[in-house]
Amino acid sequence: MRRKIVAGNWKMNMRFSEADDLLTLILDDIENKGIPEHVDVVVCPPALYLELATDMALGKPLLVGAQNVGAYESGAYTGEISAGMLESVEVDYCIIGHSERRQYFYESNADLAKKTDILLKHGIIPIFCCGELLDDREDDMHMEVVSTQLEEGLFHLEESDFSKVLIAYEPVWAIGTGKTATPEQAQEMHAFIRALVAKKYSKQIADECLILYGGSCNAGNAKELFSQEDVDGGLIGGASLKVEDFATIIRSA
């Protein structure tokens, strides 16, 4: 059985003391109630709080991810944070290609291919986001859009590198809208993605590949979404900022 991952994407929320409080509450919850053996829990706070998070999570069953990374090794890239910097504060994962980065910061699949490479070089697991706009779905182009995102952003990897990557399917129309994909819609796309991976690499790699769902996933709908055959957990936005909701989602996996 594949493991399940529940990852919280905090996005651009919370001041330092609030981040500290939320991490404390999540760690207390995990320590007091435990987490299912087959589940890994990840928090992705803003970059400024990553070191706090990795310090607090040290030796605990909580992994830490960044929300973005610069595409270059180092140098004159004002404002960027490199994969080496993330590695130096012991970050485990990094979200890349989130639709908000694609939409507001014009990140292309070619940029994401570079980011994937540099993360892997520094031993950080990319959480590669893909997903279609509402128009794409209404035009029945959703499969094609996701297929192109994977083809151009991820499928250049050798099998040994690809097997380290997580994929997150996040339909853009479901993000922050309260309009979740139905379990059937999620399952259909996840199965499609897994079939693409099998075609590009192998059935074994596809069977082992973890594909998370994101987009208005919450304490009320997580169990049904996560029970779909090809849904291996979730990338949670708004609901990851409330410890009770996040804890319920963890235990729905």
Ligand code: 13P
């Ligand atoms: P919401 O859960 O707030 O819809 O956000 C999902 C998301 O974008 C996670 O990366």
